[in-house]
Amino acid sequence: MSIMTYRDAIRLALREEMAQDEKVFIIGEDVGAFGGAMAVTKGLYEKFGPGRLIDTPISESAIIGAALGAALTGLRPVAEIMFIDFTGVCMDQIVNQIAKVRYMLAGQVEVPLVIRTQGGAGKGYAAQHSQSLEAWFCHIPGLKVVMPATPRDARGLLKSAIREPNPVVFIEHKVLYNEKGEVPEKEELIPIGKADIKRTGKDVTITCHSRQVLNTLSAAEILSKEDGVECEVVDLMTVSPLDEETIFNSIKKTKRLFTVEEGYENNGIGAEVIARATTKIFDYFDAPPARLAFSNCPVPFSKILENSILPDTKKIVEGVRKLLS
Amino acid sequence: MSIMTYRDAIRLALREEMAQDEKVFIIGEDVGAFGGAMAVTKGLYEKFGPGRLIDTPISESAIIGAALGAALTGLRPVAEIMFIDFTGVCMDQIVNQIAKVRYMLAGQVEVPLVIRTQGGAGKGYAAQHSQSLEAWFCHIPGLKVVMPATPRDARGLLKSAIREPNPVVFIEHKVLYNEKGEVPEKEELIPIGKADIKRTGKDVTITCHSRQVLNTLSAAEILSKEDGVECEVVDLMTVSPLDEETIFNSIKKTKRLFTVEEGYENNGIGAEVIARATTKIFDYFDAPPARLAFSNCPVPFSKILENSILPDTKKIVEGVRKLLS
Amino acid sequence: MKKMSHQEAAELYRSMLRIRRFEETCHELYLSGKIPGMSPHLYIGEEAVAASICFFLNKDDYIISTHRGHGHCLAKGARMDRMLAEIMGKETGYCKGRGGSMHIADVTTGNLGANGIVAAGLPIAVGAALSAIYRKTNQIAVCFFGDAASNQGTFHEAVNMAAVMNLPVLLVCENNHYGLSTPIKKTCPTCNISDKAHGYGIEHTTCDGMDTEVSFAAAGEAVDYVRDKKKPYLIEFITYRFLGHGASDNRSYRTREEEAQWLKKCPVKNFRKKILSDYKIDSAKIESLEKEVEEEVSAGLKFAEDSPYPKPEEVMENIFAPAAPGGGQ
Amino acid sequence: MKKMSHQEAAELYRSMLRIRRFEETCHELYLSGKIPGMSPHLYIGEEAVAASICFFLNKDDYIISTHRGHGHCLAKGARMDRMLAEIMGKETGYCKGRGGSMHIADVTTGNLGANGIVAAGLPIAVGAALSAIYRKTNQIAVCFFGDAASNQGTFHEAVNMAAVMNLPVLLVCENNHYGLSTPIKKTCPTCNISDKAHGYGIEHTTCDGMDTEVSFAAAGEAVDYVRDKKKPYLIEFITYRFLGHGASDNRSYRTREEEAQWLKKCPVKNFRKKILSDYKIDSAKIESLEKEVEEEVSAGLKFAEDSPYPKPEEVMENIFAPAAPGGGQ
Numbered sequence A, B: 001m002s003i004m005t006y007r008d009a010i011r012l013a014l015r016e017e018m019a020q021d022e023k024v025f026i027i028g029e030d031v032g033a034f035g036g037a038m039a040v041t042k043g044l045y046e047k048f049g050p051g052r053l054i055d056t057p058i059s060e061s062a063i064i065g066a067a068l069g070a071a072l073t074g075l076r077p078v079a080e081i082m083f084i085d086f087t088g089v090c091m092d093q094i095v096n097q098i099a100k101v102r103y104m105l106a107g108q109v110e111v112p113l114v115i116r117t118q119g120g121a122g123k124g125y126a127a128q129h130s131q132s133l134e135a136w137f138c139h140i141p142g143l144k145v146v147m148p149a150t151p152r153d154a155r156g157l158l159k160s161a162i163r164e165p166n167p168v169v170f171i172e173h174k175v176l177y178n179e180k181g182e183v184p185e186k187e188e189l190i191p192i193g194k195a196d197i198k199r200t201g202k203d204v205t206i207t208c209h210s211r212q213v214l215n216t217l218s219a220a221e222i223l224s225k226e227d228g229v230e231c232e233v234v235d236l237m238t239v240s241p242l243d244e245e246t247i248f249n250s251i252k253k254t255k256r257l258f259t260v261e262e263g264y265e266n267n268g269i270g271a272e273v274i275a276r277a278t279t280k281i282f283d284y285f286d287a288p289p290a291r292l293a294f295s296n297c298p299v300p301f302s303k304i305l306e307n308s309i310l311p312d313t314k315k316i317v318e319g320v321r322k323l324l325s
Numbered sequence C, D: 001m002k003k004m005s006h007q008e009a010a011e012l013y014r015s016m017l018r019i020r021r022f023e024e025t026c027h028e029l030y031l032s033g034k035i036p037g038m039s040p041h042l043y044i045g046e047e048a049v050a051a052s053i054c055f056f057l058n059k060d061d062y063i064i065s066t067h068r069g070h071g072h073c074l075a076k077g078a079r080m081d082r083m084l085a086e087i088m089g090k091e092t093g094y095c096k097g098r099g100g101s102m103h104i105a106d107v108t109t110g111n112l113g114a115n116g117i118v119a120a121g122l123p124i125a126v127g128a129a130l131s132a133i134y135r136k137t138n139q140i141a142v143c144f145f146g147d148a149a150s151n152q153g154t155f156h157e158a159v160n161m162a163a164v165m166n167l168p169v170l171l172v173c174e175n176n177h178y179g180l181s182t183p184i185k186k187t188c189p190t191c192n193i194s195d196k197a198h199g200y201g202i203e204h205t206t207c208d209g210m211d212t213e214v215s216f217a218a219a220g221e222a223v224d225y226v227r228d229k230k231k232p233y234l235i236e237f238i239t240y241r242f243l244g245h246g247a248s249d250n251r252s253y254r255t256r257e258e259e260a261q262w263l264k265k266c267p268v269k270n271f272r273k274k275i276l277s278d279y280k281i282d283s284a285k286i287e288s289l290e291k292e293v294e295e296e297v298s299a300g301l302k303f304a305e306d307s308p309y310p311k312p313e314e315v316m317e318n319i320f321a322p323a324a325p326g327g328g329q
């Protein structure tokens, strides 16, 4: 094991996959010598050169479309969209082209393509640079949506994403880049489509993903110490397709469900998890499910406002207490 | 009352509002002399002229952006996007600009703007012309999303939408345009944000919207006749913000919830309705909620395939029977 | 100017005739209710474009097509029978009935897909061209698009990217003067799509798409340029769609006189005359070629009509490719 | 060429200096941790552009700004105090702390908003221009955008629409040679943004944005053209941002020598010299003007620092306007 940041772990996955498969390349804005707006690709240009780190104009539709064209013709592009908020300018390419082309052509093609982007609030970046739009992509058949919380998961999941024969929207979290954690020395592939139980517990199941996994783990610690409540923390890791089995097994055990996410509440990940669980394993529930999400409000700039509606450890603790009361 | 088609009722609303407020104008592709790809604006050009029916290039981002610029400066644009599927090329303008500008400017501006578009499957239009993407817009704070099922509702809701000081995504259904129904002679405004109980019943609440209201009503008829089951059909009409009060009151009475929609199942309207109801009025439920939606699959071209995964009367009847069994 | 041999002229005529007869067949099928869904967008009148361009392409060159895509698909080498089956929603179609007219493609002949979203194919073609460079092949990518598609932002981004990256992509604008009902003069300030190439600093030309010899020569030069120089090139064909945008379009936005003028320029009829006169191909040869095309149509029709519909229980197949450890491609 | 009066020269200098001093203040505030969130994108080096353009605008003319928007906001007439309060996330800011640097705007002086999405403002400006025509006013709309923004599809759609509809919109390109780290030569084939105007058939010019007199004259002509002809016009200013894209940008993508060359062209310093020499404004007058600006800065700072933060319980306000029967606007 070595200790490294989330950023470094992502870079490690990119470096490993680029080294082992020359069909893998990176395309996006400022990803080359500059190393990316989030400094994720830093150093890769020196190693792999401009042919495999392709700087583009500010043309997100062309970036995504070009990645699709390359994927259809034998390559394995990793396209970077600087902020998930910017997918608004290239949604058509993602959802009407990439997500559907294999189906529309009845399997004549494969689309091995990763869109790396980052989302999340908490840094005072205001309404157009702080969103968590994963629910949009989960709504669309044909896309897999992966959101790691730890350096180890980020590296293992990104490697799997790059090897997938299907399009993966890989969403990083801007607040996590400097978070450190253990990453195995040897190669590790973490499967897409599987959730990970980050803490076991018998009293309540908490589903979460990305940065909120960290908050949930802190909350679980507090609840254990202060309330004697044992939370089972299910890190969804892949938010689409959901790992129903792991989620359901946990709920069957704890009989309670609390969902946490950083996206807007309406039609979010929590809504889907709750709908699946209540429609399919209703009888296991001993209490109403509850959810915590970003309020249905654009992300305000001022920190005091942003924090007031952003899920955090305290709000999770309170929410779980209320659920259990 | 006069009998008219859904198409004519929408046109009536446009004509009435354009006549009573000269700030109202229409902008979009082929909306002028041609009368729109769905023939909705037919005849308006002759009455109001090219200044108020503005034909544009195939530039959806510019259409929506221009509508926003006009709304910010005192006009009340009604922008037409030919198919809801095409919002992929102008999502940024809708969700990052229109939906957020009032909030970002802390109320310095109002955005009285309607985006008229149409969605829905059932006509063999395949994967890029058959989607029901309302959930995308419901996910974004700052937008109201309205989806009428009948000519009367279409006219009354569109009139309210045009008078709203806020952006409204008004989604018509391509299969409904030729459906006929009664429309009052005199002006009627139907409030945005209110659901409508289209049939009362005591055994199960069915929430639905747009074309699926018609299928649900047929199913309710069959269930009443053949099973003696009385469904309460709640036409959501406004899918965001949801009319929780009406939905919850119905569930409190029937103790059962079945949701129907034509959008993809994941993170759809049903997910949100179920999540709200189970988190907030769990104890009223006598049976697990159930949902029926378009499967998580791109819309296939061949009718036999499309029909196999498109909600219809038969599937609603079966679903409700299963829920009640 | 690139000259045609007799052999080439006959081949080109066959390619154009195949498109014409295929489209006429679709039109009849649609009117008689045998094609479900949206009216197919027919290519009648524009045959010289696809036929000329594809004439110069290798099998492994890529094309990206549009909502008006039957002509491109055929010219690049697809079979009529499987295309008709697709358009009728049958399991034997190229897309097993999942795609239909608007998403028809035979990937084995290098067609990466038609598209229901105007201009969406352009960046995909740019990516295929990038891929050719990356993989060090000699392939080029061709993207067909309409005059009105050039007003979409995606067009701009794609052409600009191709230009700055020096990618071997041939941008083929089918300027038929209309985007649905809207005449080009209402949407393009200069009415000349290739003017737009100027800002990207790429080579471009505009040619008469109704004159088959002119189209052929221009297409040949364009393809050579892209392959040799490994640079983008924009070629605009001035053409006309003889029918409506779709079958229900009554063409209220243009006059019958205007149409009559263009019908006189029918590329199929005129080129037939030409090959009889200038290329001295004897009429027996032409007639036998025409008979072959007729036979292809009727065999295709029979194949499509006899084919089964897809099985509903297989509807969810091919959303995702099965993941193979180590990657699937 | 439009000539400046002494009075105008002094006014223009004040406008530029206000921007310079405001931005320097922001830079310090950010480095000392007093501005939360993303580093503001500063306008230092580009002052002549906003100052020249806005000089010729009426209060009721519209501007649409960018992520690098402080200069536009100030030049159009906003107050420093409320701007600083906004950037510090205070309730007294123009956007009550909801917007911050990237969404700053004072609507009362005609600023319809900065924007965090590159090129997103262009169609909005087109709509404001359309509205002016619709309402039969004499207003024009001005859209500022960067060199790199011209690679975004939205730019293309907006300019084309303005051109075909003949709308009074002035497209002001701030060509500072970079989009974040990427030099214009990697993203724009001709390196000249105004070349792109050609395809839209609109008038355009490129001018030296570091030379204040040149900028002033070009801006005046451009504004007059748009107002008189009711047509779009693209004006490109060749300029340079003296600092990084944001504060954390170490400018590894350009040399210190390149920067030194441009620093010599500092519009504020050079124009100060010019008004002393050519316009014979006496130095006492300039110094008093400079003192006024300093006072505006310090008063603004004090105002902003003393202002309260927003109240969390009001966070959900202003998502929607309250609906009034009969419509609200």
Ligand SMILES: Cc1ncc(C[n+]2csc(CCOP(=O)(O)OP(=O)(O)O)c2C)c(N)n1
Pocket (backbone or CB within 6 Å): B029, B058, B060, B082, B086, B089, C041, C067, C068, C116, C117, C118, C145, C146, C147, C148, C149, C150, C174, C176, C178, C179, C180, C245
């Ligand atoms: C983004 C988008 N906007 C609108 C449409 C609807 N539409 C389909 S074809 C068409 C006209 C296209 O015109 P052109 O590009 O000139 O091609 P043509 O039909 O003339 O061959 C329109 C408006 C669409 N499919 N996609």
Ligand SMILES: Cc1ncc(C[n+]2csc(CCOP(=O)(O)OP(=O)(O)O)c2C)c(N)n1
Pocket (backbone or CB within 6 Å): A029, A058, A060, A082, A086, A089, D041, D067, D068, D116, D117, D118, D145, D146, D147, D148, D149, D150, D174, D176, D178, D179, D180, D245
């Ligand atoms: C659609 C979109 N893509 C990318 C970004 C990230 N971004 C913000 S500013 C910028 C550079 C813009 O360059 P330019 O338009 O030349 O303006 P400048 O910063 O030089 O003033 C980039 C890439 C964004 N905000 N929006």
Ligand SMILES: [Mg+2]
Pocket (backbone or CB within 6 Å): C146, C147, C148, C174, C175, C176, C177, C178, C179, C180
């Ligand atoms: Mg056309």
Ligand SMILES: [Mg+2]
Pocket (backbone or CB within 6 Å): D146, D147, D148, D174, D175, D176, D177, D178, D179, D180
């Ligand atoms: Mg720049």
